[in-house]
Amino acid sequence: MSITQNLSISFSSSSSPFLAPSTFNSRSQVSLPVKSVSICKCVATPQEVDTAYKTKVSRNENMGKLQAGYxxxxxxxxxxxxxxxxxxxxxxxxxxxxxxxxIPEVITSALAKKSHALSTIEGYSGYGAEQGEKPLRSALASTFYADLGIEDDDIFVSDGAKCDISRLQIVFGSNVKMAVQDPSYPAYVDSSVIMGQTGLYQKDVQKFANIEYMRCNPENGFFPDLSSISRPDIIFFCSPNNPTGAAATREQLIQLVQFAKDNGSIIVYDSAYAMYISGDNPRSIYEIPGAKEVAIETSSFSKYAGFTGVRLGWTVVPKQLLFSDGFPVAKDFNRIVCTCFNGASNISQAGGLACLSPExxxxxxxxxxxxxxxxxxxxxxxxxxxxxxxxxxxxxxxxxxxxxxxxxxxxxxxxxxxxxxxxxxxxxxxxxxxxxxxxxxxxxxxxxxxxxxxxxxxx
Amino acid sequence: MSITQNLSISFSSSSSPFLAPSTFNSRSQVSLPVKSVSICKCVATPQEVDTAYKTKVSRNENMGKLQAGYxxxxxxxxxxxxxxxxxxxxxxxxxxxxxxxxIPEVITSALAKKSHALSTIEGYSGYGAEQGEKPLRSALASTFYADLGIEDDDIFVSDGAKCDISRLQIVFGSNVKMAVQDPSYPAYVDSSVIMGQTGLYQKDVQKFANIEYMRCNPENGFFPDLSSISRPDIIFFCSPNNPTGAAATREQLIQLVQFAKDNGSIIVYDSAYAMYISGDNPRSIYEIPGAKEVAIETSSFSKYAGFTGVRLGWTVVPKQLLFSDGFPVAKDFNRIVCTCFNGASNISQAGGLACLSPExxxxxxxxxxxxxxxxxxxxxxxxxxxxxxxxxxxxxxxxxxxxxxxxxxxxxxxxxxxxxxxxxxxxxxxxxxxxxxxxxxxxxxxxxxxxxxxxxxxx
Incomplete structure (x- = not known):
């Protein structure tokens, strides 16, 4: 068994047969042999690099800072x-x-129903609003943020939290300093490096320069000692945490929000595992008074409904959250969503709506x-x-x-x-x-x- | 009829009923009234801005350069x-x-079939390869690039060309100079501004500083006078062009590839309308000898199969395309795809595979x-x-x-x-x-x- 075949088992279990190539306009019908595909298989050998034609475009130095593979x-x-x-x-x-x-059938039925509807005049829809369909935004607001003062138009539907993290980083740009829980989901740090917010990787401490690594370990109950953290612009905070599994308590989140307020920082709160919480730990940062003025929240259907492959998430950017010049963060995020994204799949969104029905x-x-x-x-x-x-x-x-x-x-x-x-x-x-x-x-x-x-x- | 209702008709014709909010763990069951949603409705009034709490995070100055809305x-x-x-x-x-x-039924049937399969043990799949499923990459290669030397693993499946344009800009970073056809699809220029590649907008000439606007008009047959263009790093080139509808001839594309080679530039060739070509204009930049060393190609199912809402596209980054230091562009693009994206929806990909069957x-x-x-x-x-x-x-x-x-x-x-x-x-x-x-x-x-x-x- 080849590497390729293993990988396809590991990452994808699509049972769709390979469809033979067909005529395409005036092109040749002769097809290339099907080559094996492997992840990250695009490294030129040193020899090739030496002799091959090179463009004169410099490699983005931020990409060069990244360590090994994701x-x-x-x-x-x-x-x-x-x-x-x-x-x-x-x-x-x-x-x-x-x-x-x-995925439960009540949800896949909705996915299939929307799929079929797309072949009818009445059921067809093209471009949706980049921010997501209105009924889904409403259902997210009432399901997850009832009584928390989050309105439908504070919610941006997306193809997943990981993708939204990068879009948020594009909003922030390169001149911000970020803090992350250490350990944390690697997309926070890697996207920060890519956007040029950090210095080089320092092998001795295994950290990038110009990121605050907020140590979370058994000794501190997996909540950082905020008094030791120098002022960050952006604080990535995941609760329940990936990878430690720790869910912050209400008291801890009150501290976090106060820390952000004292420093004028913005929290990006990743609540992708909130539905796994047992007990009364907060499920949303917006349960903490004042959080709307300092926090963005991002979440996802991936681990709730098995949508890891279907792709659907959302991000809340309250209109009360303002940059130092008073400009609403939501307005810039909206611009990024409109310019760099075209909305989540309308089929996935129909599935998301079914997820939020009582059944x-x-x-x-x-x-x-x-x-x-x-x-x-x-x-x-x-x-x-x-x-x-x-x-x-x-x-x-x-x-x-x-x-x-x-x-x-x-x-x-x-x-x-x-x-x-x-x-x-x-x-x-x-x-x-x-x-x-x-x-x-x-x-x-x-x-x-x-x-x-x-x-x-x-x- | 309110603005909101009109917008929802304009952008989305989802017929899914609004589902009433339901109990969510310990949260209150009282739902907020359903608010009207409008696009870009997140502008604080000047009065609010004056009195409201502001963070100390500076707004990304590149965002401030953008003109009006997208x-x-x-x-x-x-x-x-x-x-x-x-x-x-x-x-x-x-x-x-x-x-x-x-969307033709042969395609929506495949979308629905995949949807239903997700509720079975055998048919379920979670995270797919970020680069896309192997059978779809193979089918894209053999359908659109047979005999052109593009291999399966040169092809990255995505949620659409617009999204890939932004991901490519992230790869390039802020220290590149780009050229665009003028007029052209606005996402090229806007994403360049957002990434910090440009100077300020110059109202008198209606251009951003540090972008080469390559004028395309009836006088030059909608192909720019390349001799008047100073060296760009990145050339965005769309053919058939949006908005002019002009399709470049083989001779013109040979000129373009030569220009890129002479300057060590990278072409990002947007071929999202290639299937609309009548006659023998090239459908892919890779029909031009040597293009694999200088060109990326991005395309989409949106205008072929009505997938504007379903979201599916692809980008070709040949392994022969190298930065000035010999590092393969595909390797950095792969890293971005893995870090900032999680693959296109598996349902959309099943639809894409059906699109490429003979039927x-x-x-x-x-x-x-x-x-x-x-x-x-x-x-x-x-x-x-x-x-x-x-x-x-x-x-x-x-x-x-x-x-x-x-x-x-x-x-x-x-x-x-x-x-x-x-x-x-x-x-x-x-x-x-x-x-x-x-x-x-x-x-x-x-x-x-x-x-x-x-x-x-x-x-």
Whole structure:
């Protein structure tokens, strides 16, 4: 089995057959042989580079600052290499955090209904509003922000939180200083580097210059010591946190909002796992008084409805949030959404609306409940093996401590000996060193089997 | 009828009912009243700005350079204002270039089939490869680039060409100088401004500083005099052109590629209308020898299959294209695609694959044929009225000359007297002054009715 085939199993299970090439106007009908595709397969060899024609366009120096590959493709690459080494291994992926359970039928029916409608005169629609369809914006406001003072037109529907993070970075531009939780979801730091907000990567501390890394660890209850942080313009804050699984308390978020107000900073609050919260931790930053003047919130249907492949998210930019000159942040974000984006797929949006119906919400809660049961199984397993385990109560991620060990080494050992893919904590920042993130997204039998193998390895 | 309602008719015809808010965990069940949504409705009044809390984050100065709103939302705004003035007017939109005809059933069936499959264990898929699914990349390569030396892994599937243009600008960064056809699709210039590649807008010449505006007009056959252009890093070139409808000849494209090679420039070739070409003009820049070393090509299913709302496009970055230091452009683009994007919707991709089946290609050709008949009707109408008319043979746009007139004035007069929305040429750059773009996307009866009204106005 080739790398290519493995990758296609790993990342895509489309069952659509390859359709033979057909006549296209005056073009030749002779098709090229189907080449194998692999991720990141576009590196010229040194020899090619030496002799080949080069343009005179300088490479963007910010791109050159980035380290290795983006985390998850790198993990996919290692997984593929492992399969090449052990072609018969039954690999279980608890790495990338990819949803595995089918989308509830009440939602896929709406997706299919919209698809069919597009072939009728009455049901066809072309360009939608870049900001999203009005009924979906209304449903998001009333479902997630009722009584919180967020209005329909504060909400921008998108193709996912990751994409919105980059669009927000474009709004902010290169002359801002950002702070991130350490560890955190790597897209925050990488998009900051790409936009030129940072200095070079400093190998000794494993940090980019000109970013505030706000250490979150068991000692501080995974909430940073804000008194030690110098003033940032933009604070990326994810709760429940990816990767630690920690959900900030109301008191912590009150502190965070006050810190932002004291510093005149803008919080970008990533609440993509809010529906996984048990207990009364806030589900939205806007539950904190005054947050509308300092915070943007971004979220997604990916982990609620299994929309990781369908692509649908949203970002809230309250009209009360102003730059230092009084210009509304929402107005610039709107301009970016109109210029650099053309709205989420109208089919995905129809699915999103179905998600927010009473039946859809119930169905999503059931899927979330299933993954939370998986989480408990993983937590209990590592608990029983004597590990210190964090997260897992309010998030689908279990954050396992391997004190004193290099997390890529732990990742490799687990993969080598159990054929289970996890994520090394240091991939989320230097504060993740000594930890491994285990994702609870998986079929039940795979979670159980992975836990059996963990028990075998660490008994 | 309110502005809001008009806008929703204008931009979105989703028939999904508004779903009532439901319980969401511990949140209040009281919902906010449904507020009216309007595009760009996030301007604080001066009074609010004076007294409101402001953050200390400076507004990105590049955003401040942009002029007014992005063109098409601005036209939507004027259309809405017109409907407010004439609530009973039967407005016909030949402005934004939005497709109107239903998507062929062979394609929507595939969209629906994929939707349903997502609710089954076997058919479910989560995150796909950020670069697109392998079968779709293969089908794009063999359908559009057979014999041109473009391989599957040179092709990046996306949610549309407009989005890819911004992602390409992120790759290039702020230290490049770009050139655009004048007139041209406004996203090229606006994304360049946003990325900080330009100086300020110069009102007297209606151009941004540090962009080369390559004038394309009837006198030069809508192909720029390249000898008068100082060296650009990046050349945005759209053929068939939006808005002029001109398709470059093979000889012209050979000149363009040579110009890029002489200057070490990179061409971003927008071929989103290539399937509208009649005759033997090249459909892809890669038909020109040597283009793979100097050109990126971006395209889209929007105007082929009516996917303006479904969202699916692609960009070709050949591995032969290198920055001045020999680093492959594709490798940086891949990194951006992985960090700032998460792939196109898997449902849309299933639709794209169906588009490229023999039946899908035939169905797309029929839709394109329909719009081309519309184009002929519009061309003949303006011809018969004595106007100089350009475009329309290889593109769904007709470029009508109103010599000596201000194109916003012409736009306003047409709207006021015929209730037909067009697009003022100057919205595409100073070179568009004195022209109006009439889009051929419309139901046949609307095209015929619009032409009757034009004849009434200009008889």
């Amino acid at each position: 985390l998850f493709p790198e993990i996919a690459r290692r997984r593929s290499a492992h399969l090449l080494k052990y072609p018969d291994a039954k690999i279980i992926s608890l790495g990338i955090g990819d949803t595995t359970e089918p 859809g919400l119930k169905a999503m809660q059931e899927v979330i409940g299933f993954y939370k049961e998986n989480t408990s199984i993983i937590v209990e397993t590592f608990d029983s093996l004597g590990f210190k385990v964090y997260g897992g109560k309010c998030a689908p991620y279990v954050w396992v401590h391997f004190p004193g060990q290099n997390s890529w080494d732990v990742f490799s050992e687990i993969l080598e000996k159990t054929h289970v893919v996890t994520t090394p904590g240091s991939g989320f920042g230097p504060g993740g060193e000594g930890f491994v993130r285990v994702s609870a997204f998986g079929h039940r039998e795979n979670i159980l089997e992975a836990c059996r193998r963990f028990k075998q390895l660490y008994k | 063109l098409f939302p601005e036209i939507a705004r004027r259309r809405s204002a017109h409907l407010l003035k004439y609530p009973d007017a039967k407005i016909i939109s030949l402005g934004i270039g939005d497709t109107t005809e239903p 899908g290609l035939k169905a797309m050709q029929e839709v394109i044929g329909f719009y081309k008949e519309n184009t002929s009707i519009i061309v003949e109408t303006f011809d018969s009225l004595g106007f100089k008319v350009y475009g329309g043979k290889c593109a769904p746009y007709v470029w009508v000359h109103f010599p000596g007139q201000n194109s916003w004035d012409v736009f306003s007069e047409i709207l006021e007297k015929t209730h037909v929305v067009t697009t003022p040429g100057s919205g595409f750059g100073p070179g568009g002054e004195g022209f109006v773009r009439v889009s051929a996307f419309g139901h046949r009866e609307n095209i015929l009715e619009a032409c009757r009204r034009f004849k009434q106005l200009y008889k």
